[in-house]
Amino acid sequence: MTPQPTTTSEPRGLARRSPRNRPPVNANGHRSGNPSGRIGDRVFSGAARACAGFAVVLILLVAAFLIVRAVPVIRADQANFLFSRAFEVTTAPLRFGVLDLAWVTASSSLIALVLAVPVATGVALFITQYAPAAVRKPVGYVIDLLAAIPSIIYGIWGIYVLAPRLEAVQQALYHLGFIPLFRDEGVATGSIFDAAVVLAVMILPIVTAIARDVFDRTPREHVEAAWAIGATRWEAIRYAVLPYGRAGLVSGAMLGLGRALGETIAVMLILSKPALGSPFTWSMFAGGQTFASIIGLNMQEANGPTQTGAYIAAGLVLFGLSFLVNAAARLIVSGHREYA
Amino acid sequence: MTVLLHPAQPAAPPAALPLKSLRVAPGRRMKNHLATTVIVGSFGLALVPLVWLLWTVAGNGLAALTRAGWFTRSQRNLTYTDAGGGAFHAIVGTAEQVGLCALISIPVALMLGIYLVEYGRGWFARLTTFMVDILTGLPSIVAALFIYAVFIQTLGGQRAGWLVSLALVMLMIPVVVRTTEEMLRIVPGQLREAAYALGVPKWKTIVRVVVPTALNGIVTGVVLGIARVAGETAPLLVLVGYAPDTNADLFAGPQAALPTMINNEALNFTTQGTYVLGAGGQRELVHNFAVDRMWGAALTLIVIVMGLNLLARLIGRRREAA
Numbered sequence A: 001m002t003p004q005p006t007t008t009s010e011p012r013g014l015a016r017r018s019p020r021n022r023p024p025v026n027a028n029g030h031r032s033g034n035p036s037g038r039i040g041d042r043v044f045s046g047a048a049r050a051c052a053g054f055a056v057v058l059i060l061l062v063a064a065f066l067i068v069r070a071v072p073v074i075r076a077d078q079a080n081f082l083f084s085r086a087f088e089v090t091t092a093p094l095r096f097g098v099l100d101l102a103w104v105t106a107s108s109s110l111i112a113l114v115l116a117v118p119v120a121t122g123v124a125l126f127i128t129q130y131a132p133a134a135v136r137k138p139v140g141y142v143i144d145l146l147a148a149i150p151s152i153i154y155g156i157w158g159i160y161v162l163a164p165r166l167e168a169v170q171q172a173l174y175h176l177g178f179i180p181l182f183r184d185e186g187v188a189t190g191s192i193f194d195a196a197v198v199l200a201v202m203i204l205p206i207v208t209a210i211a212r213d214v215f216d217r218t219p220r221e222h223v224e225a226a227w228a229i230g231a232t233r234w235e236a237i238r239y240a241v242l243p244y245g246r247a248g249l250v251s252g253a254m255l256g257l258g259r260a261l262g263e264t265i266a267v268m269l270i271l272s273k274p275a276l277g278s279p280f281t282w283s284m285f286a287g288g289q290t291f292a293s294i295i296g297l298n299m300q301e302a303n304g305p306t307q308t309g310a311y312i313a314a315g316l317v318l319f320g321l322s323f324l325v326n327a328a329a330r331l332i333v334s335g336h337r338e339y340a
Numbered sequence B: 001m002t003v004l005l006h007p008a009q010p011a012a013p014p015a016a017l018p019l020k021s022l023r024v025a026p027g028r029r030m031k032n033h034l035a036t037t038v039i040v041g042s043f044g045l046a047l048v049p050l051v052w053l054l055w056t057v058a059g060n061g062l063a064a065l066t067r068a069g070w071f072t073r074s075q076r077n078l079t080y081t082d083a084g085g086g087a088f089h090a091i092v093g094t095a096e097q098v099g100l101c102a103l104i105s106i107p108v109a110l111m112l113g114i115y116l117v118e119y120g121r122g123w124f125a126r127l128t129t130f131m132v133d134i135l136t137g138l139p140s141i142v143a144a145l146f147i148y149a150v151f152i153q154t155l156g157g158q159r160a161g162w163l164v165s166l167a168l169v170m171l172m173i174p175v176v177v178r179t180t181e182e183m184l185r186i187v188p189g190q191l192r193e194a195a196y197a198l199g200v201p202k203w204k205t206i207v208r209v210v211v212p213t214a215l216n217g218i219v220t221g222v223v224l225g226i227a228r229v230a231g232e233t234a235p236l237l238v239l240v241g242y243a244p245d246t247n248a249d250l251f252a253g254p255q256a257a258l259p260t261m262i263n264n265e266a267l268n269f270t271t272q273g274t275y276v277l278g279a280g281g282q283r284e285l286v287h288n289f290a291v292d293r294m295w296g297a298a299l300t301l302i303v304i305v306m307g308l309n310l311l312a313r314l315i316g317r318r319r320e321a322a
Helices: A011-016 A035-076 A099-130 A133-148 A151-176 A192-216 A220-228 A233-262 A265-270 A291-298 A304-339 B026-066 B088-119 B122-136 B140-154 B161-185 B189-197 B202-230 B234-239 B258-267 B289-321
Strands: B274-277 B283-286
Touching: A035 A304, A035 B088, A035 B122, A035 B140, A035 B161, A035 B202, A099 A133, A099 A192, A099 A233, A099 A291, A099 A304, A099 B026, A133 A192, A133 B026, A133 B289, A151 A192, A151 A265, A151 B026, A151 B258, A151 B289, A192 A233, A192 A265, A192 B026, A220 A233, A233 A291, A233 A304, A233 B026, A233 B140, A265 A291, A265 B258, A291 A304, A291 B140, A291 B234, A304 B122, A304 B140, B026 B289, B088 B122, B088 B161, B088 B202, B088 B258, B088 B289, B122 B161, B140 B161, B140 B234, B161 B202, B161 B234, B189 B202, B202 B289, B234 B258, B258 B289
Parallel strands: none
Antiparallel strands: B274 B283
């Protein structure tokens, strides 16, 4: 709708106003016609501010409620909350710690990042530097479709279709078993590696989107200057586009990391659960539980404030982690934006 | 958003750069070819999981989806050895939960976007932007735990569908805010000034001029937000039980949804078939219907979510054409 030259909506307000008793400039910086307009302005801007306040308060409330529910249970914990590997919350002496969860969460997310970032960089370069302008949009849309697929569908595809195929890759990597990361732990499907591959696919769109954004903003002059001195297409990318986009790539990777850390259902369906008390392993071919997956798996059956409190404590750590990662990513992005 | 700062780069300038005539050293030329191969290859690699996944879900799910009664019947009194039944109960649950979520999210997110563009100045606006960013990255399981801690532990409520809606609100708001903000920012300032010059109050300018101008883009954001939350599973696991029969009551009792239906059928997943006790007391190998139902529910969910995405694109395109 475009503004109409007639003011049929407010005939009375205009009629009452004469140049001499024009109302003073109001808080919004412009002259407001009639008293109802001023009241309307106050109500409307108040509502808008209230919604903004709601977003701010919401995050604080999340932190507050998780802390209030978690702290008493962490105090009752008979094991060290940060450094214990146990997670026994159903039996009498409450013993739980987040060490194993932290390891599996971090390793699966970091492996996912290692797999996703190079591919995402390639896809972003393809879209911004190689693809003809006509197909750029549809190609970007196709990558965004990956983000539209619900995570539970990644989960069932990952465990029932992808993981059996990845077994061969896993077998091949066992030859590097002298490195602890590749040791054979007898988990054919449902290893941290399987989960990481699926996570890599899931975070690919967000990392690609941020990388596309920064590559697109590379000053045209930098690239043209590179071409002018005879650089090949790759050299122009290597010396003009990539250095310019580095900060953006880092923040895109961190946003992807944030997503991977908090992914619940896909990881929960894929990871095989190790037997109670099994020894710690550095291998990515072992099963395990992440913060999110152990909560998703057990909260349905959890009863009583002690059990749920233990899972809320795990959730609190996850909240803290993802807060830090996301905040860092945003700081890098906004710093870069000002510099760009 | 920021893409607007610089015009899009022309398609392929190196076409004007005849590599051979410039006698590029073979090593550099090789490197260039290798880079091209790797970059184009990485795009091909990214397509593999997309095509593979869609193919798997469509191939395995189509049989269940096209069977009579899939959209009209629930899983009431059916086990994984019984044929028949449908996903009606799950579709009802998903529609109700997402519907309530949208009802709450849209006005709040719209007003939040309006605040950020039309009113937001200074530290509070920066803080709000930062908090919306944090909300964007909030893991869905944490949102679910928060709602659990407030409404079940503190206020003594029971697990029910509406709590899922509340958790989904926390996930939908940032999506809608981001697009609303982006769309309101590209509304030309002259439109606002023209309205002010006619003596229209600011709030009326926003409601009658600014928002209608950006409406298509905002609707796109809303549809994308709905698509995002419709596939969420984690809040369902924590906040509502799964029920195989249709429960249209959002406020009491266990209620199915498409993601939890997939999860529930996955519990009985086997490609081998299942043994049951036959009429004569002997073991009989029968087909396991959980597999069909799982892929059927997955295809239903994908069709809904992808359909919403497509709808969002179409609405978005209309804006560009206008």
